[in-house]
Amino acid sequence: MEKGKLLYEGKAKQLFQTNESEVIWVEYLNQATALNGAKKDQIKGKGELNNRITSLIFDYLKSKKIKNHFIKRLSANEQLIQAVEIIPLEVVVRNVAAGSFSKRLAIPEGTSLSLPIVEFYYKKDELDDPMVIDDHILFLQIASTEEIAQLRQLALEVNHALIELFDSIDIQLIDFKLEFGRQKEGSLLLADEVSPDTCRLWDKKTNEHLDKDIYRRDLGDIVPVYQEVLNRLEKRGK
Numbered sequence: 001m002e003k004g005k006l007l008y009e010g011k012a013k014q015l016f017q018t019n020e021s022e023v024i025w026v027e028y029l030n031q032a033t034a035l036n037g038a039k040k041d042q043i044k045g046k047g048e049l050n051n052r053i054t055s056l057i058f059d060y061l062k063s064k065k066i067k068n069h070f071i072k073r074l075s076a077n078e079q080l081i082q083a084v085e086i087i088p089l090e091v092v093v094r095n096v097a098a099g100s101f102s103k104r105l106a107i108p109e110g111t112s113l114s115l116p117i118v119e120f121y122y123k124k125d126e127l128d129d130p131m132v133i134d135d136h137i138l139f140l141q142i143a144s145t146e147e148i149a150q151l152r153q154l155a156l157e158v159n160h161a162l163i164e165l166f167d168s169i170d171i172q173l174i175d176f177k178l179e180f181g182r183q184k185e186g187s188l189l190l191a192d193e194v195s196p197d198t199c200r201l202w203d204k205k206t207n208e209h210l211d212k213d214i215y216r217r218d219l220g221d222i223v224p225v226y227q228e229v230l231n232r233l234e235k236r237g238k
């Protein structure tokens, strides 16, 4: 596989063409951002940790029959993925109140939700990724009614599998964000990444944050924390 020209540069990843039109070469960067890019830092080791964690999680999801775009990890900070047309929605699943949910609805962080909640946000930096309801998604022609139903269903399936995974390594899955793409023939495929950048993970025994809130809230260094998540995932696999 040959690495071709840069196709897209995001906040945490660069996407490159390859000699196969359906395959994308991803490089995970050391950049950390929060507050829609207003807070930005280079953190040595972050790209490698997220690449390794996402690769392990996507392989695990495959073993649970949840199809996703991950093909294989190439190196410490690179992986190959299947090309899809990304749907501009952030699909958030919540099991426990935290972050923007706690703020908006004045529900203390850590309050268990009786059923998982699925929310959609429109990926649009200029608008600060506003929350959208089904009718907005239809009006904006982002996805069809059937696709919205499928996105909810798939997000809940991922939630079920991830709760089991993290529970087995003494981590409580508070909430997370997913992105999906459309394949050529139109079916939906889980894409992007699943890492401590995109999930809230609390240690089951101590409630310690093992995720990007450490960076967002200036609680310390994320590298040892992400390393701890990777160590637990790798130990589980042995």
Ligand code: UDP
Pocket: 090, 092, 098, 099, 100, 101, 129, 175, 176, 177, 197, 198, 199, 200, 212
């Ligand atoms: N999230 C993300 N990218 C975003 C916004 C949120 O990965 O652009 C994740 C975040 O890490 C958390 C979940 O989605 O696990 C819910 O985030 P929330 O809406 O509470 O927003 P925040 O408090 O992070 O602003």
